[in-house]
Amino acid sequence: MALFIDVKVADDAARNPETAKKLEEVCPVGIFRAGGAGVEIVDENLDECVLCDLCLEAAPPGKVEIVKLYET
């Protein structure tokens, strides 16, 4: 069974440049990028997620969600 990850950032948090910068800094595998419009998700790095939860701690509570998708 393979595990795929999707990362969701709530719109208001995603548009916050400070949150974007923090997320870019904390993720050890570069899933977040602080872009001109806020948080961007780097799709090609999503499968590198190590479920460390650092992004959940860096963002305001409940604003980042790691979704585990299983494929059988």
Ligand code: SF4
């Ligand atoms: S759980 Fe860790 S590796 Fe996964 S997106 Fe968040 S900070 Fe990055």
